[in-house]
Amino acid sequence: MANALIWFRRDLRLDDNPALQAALRAGQSPLCVYIHAPEEEAPWAPGAATQAWLHRSLLALDADLRARGSRLVIRRGDSLAELEKLIAETQAEALHWNRLYEPASIARDTRIKQGLKSRGLTVESHNAALLVEPWTVQTGSGDPYRVFTPFWKNARQRLDPQAPPAAPARLPEPPPRLAGLDVADLQLEPRKPEPRWDTGFWDDWQPGEAGAAEMLEVFLDGAASGYKEQRNYPDRIATSKLSPHLHFGEISPRRIVAAVLARRWPAAVQPDIDHFLSELGWREFSHHLLFHFPHTASENLNPKFDRFRWAKPDADHLRAWQRGRTGVPIVDAGMRELWHTGWMHNRVRMVVASFLTKNLRYHWKHGADWFWDTLVDADLANNTQGWQWTAGTGADAAPYFRIFSMISQAEKFDPAGKYIRRWVPELAKLPDSALAAPWEQPALLRQLAPAYPGRPIVDLKASREAALAAYSGAKA
Known part of the structure; x- marks a missing residue:
């Protein structure tokens, strides 16, 4: 043989x-x-x-x-x-x-x-790695798609519901003298004198094929029902959390699709299933975009933004964003979740990205680089597409006037403050009414959370107006 x-x-x-x-x-x-x-x-x-x-x-x-x-x-x-x-x-x-x-x-x-x-x-x-190859999904004129909805309408028709081949029961043994390194020899883990900053990761994750299969099963048995709405709330277990397993190929998108389509879902749950499949579609779309437009990992997809007036980063402000010390609780909660677990809820990813690219008006690359180093699901295609979407420079980009309100996002998607209190524990004693914008009640903030910044590193209203003006010029 x-x-x-x-x-x-x-x-x-x-x-x-x-x-x-x-x-x-x-x-x-x-x-x-x-x-x-x-x-x-x-x-x-x-x-x-x-x-x-x-x-x-x-x-x-x-x-x-x-x-x-x-x-x-x-x-x-x-x-x-x-x-x-x-x-x-x-x-x-x-x-x-x-x-x-x-x-x-x-x-x-x-x-x-x-x-x-x-x-x-x-x-x-x-x-x-993909449901369909990038060169097989094209517009009627033979071009790659730049808009998600028609892309997914085309790609979804190509999904194979059949279960893919399972792992073989036995495999031949390699020649005994075939030498190789131990995994430890690659020195992939944090090494002394560095502190073990990854310790918190493993409370939430089980890397490997078994962990991926278990995560999928847990999701299908639970959070899949109600996914379309509940996925927006970071204080709940309402997403699949399969992204790192997909990034490392510990589970295939075909296996996920087959498992989803093999179940009989009640009619009331079907919109949730369709939405979940469309999220897999976004992953596909991102990979197809990067394949057809490889320059977008570091350059704008929309060339109109090549002359955009990004602000020169303030080192202290950038570090405050990275470490969750901006004075904006929903932003700080997300950045601390990222640092502790290697992952961030998708809704909050959009919020922290909007704060960086619009309130601070820093180039999206500063955020993409930080996510690249700190995310366990750091996928070049998804990371690039996500940041360019929020910055307004990419495909299906958020309109320039869509600047997330840090206060309303917290009030709407973390109404009881569970997410903020978990990741910004110094604010735990504040009443719900003060959690989204504690700087508006300075006396209470000084009394109950003296260690937290007294005000945001940038005025949210003024920075929003400045971003609108800058983006209006770019669009024109």
């Missing part, structure tokens, strides 16, 4: 893994390898939070492989050079991997495929 290398990247699962299935269908003996080469993803090498998750995800994948009689062979270095070494050491006749869609990864993978194919090796890439 010929050996085939299965090159794992962000597809850290055995269930619905097309590269692995392709080797098995071809009668090849799969050898599972992971090559650590973050510099090849520059300028978007993985951030600190995603590296901490990756450590545990690799451990989980290796454990799953060992339970099936195999193991994960880990190497570090130039991907092509390491693959060539592995091919020589194993006499592999084929190489399979699942595609990545970021610009740097596409260029690297194309070079590797061309180089190895020219030497007579069978090299195949597969789709494991």
Whole structure:
């Protein structure tokens, strides 16, 4: 039986893994390898939070492989050079991997495929990350979509309700002498003298395929019913929280869709299910946009904003935003949730992004860079699309006049103040009436929360008016 290398990247699962299935269908003996080469993803090498998750995800994948009689062979270095070494050491006749869609990864993978194919090796890439490939969904004129609704109407028709292939029960053991590193050798976790800033992550997350499957099951049994409305409230368990598992490929979007469509939902719940599927559609849309417009990871999709008058960042104000010390409770709660858990509720992501890009009027890249380093679901396509949407510079962008009211967002979506009190505990003693805008009751704030900023770092009303004026000029 010929050996085939299965090159794992962000597809850290055995269930619905097309590269692995392709080797098995071809009668090849799969050898599972992971090559650590973050510099090849520059300028978007993985951030600190995603590296901490990756450590545990690799451990989980290796454990799953060992339970099936195999193991994960880990190497570090130039991907092509390491693959060539592995091919020589194993006499592999084929190489399979699942595609990545970021610009740097596409260029690297194309070079590797061309180089190895020219030497007579069978090299195949597969789709494991998306529901539909970016080049298959086009407008009537053959162009990529820039608006979500018609994109999803087209893409949704292509969804496959069939359950994808499950993980194989057994896999062959790699040659005993095939050397590899331990996961710890990659030094992905925070190291001394750094404090273990990731400790709080693991109260909320279980990296790996089993954790992803459990998260999906919990969501379908609970929060899926009522999802369309409840997902907007950050104080509730009302979202799937599958985004980091999707980012690392610990679960496939096809598996999620199949699981959703396999259930019989009451008619009253169907709008919730449709909305959840549309959120998967937004993920697809973001990846398709990045594929067709790769410059948008660092540049505006809408060129009208290339001359926009962004404010010069004040270092103290930027740090106050990053650390949740802006004096605006809903913003500070979100930024502290991010720091403690590596994740932030989507509604609050839009709020903190609006504060940065419109009230402070800082370039969206400052926010995107911070999220990239601190989110465990730091996905280049989603991160880029999210920030450009709020800033008004991207596809389906929020209109320039849509500047989130920090006060009304808190009052509407955290009416009992549970979210703010959890993440900004120094405000816990304030009455509900003072939580959204405590600076409006300065005496009470000084008495009950003296450690909290006495006023926001920027006047919300004046900054809103200044942003409207600046954005009006850009649109004109």
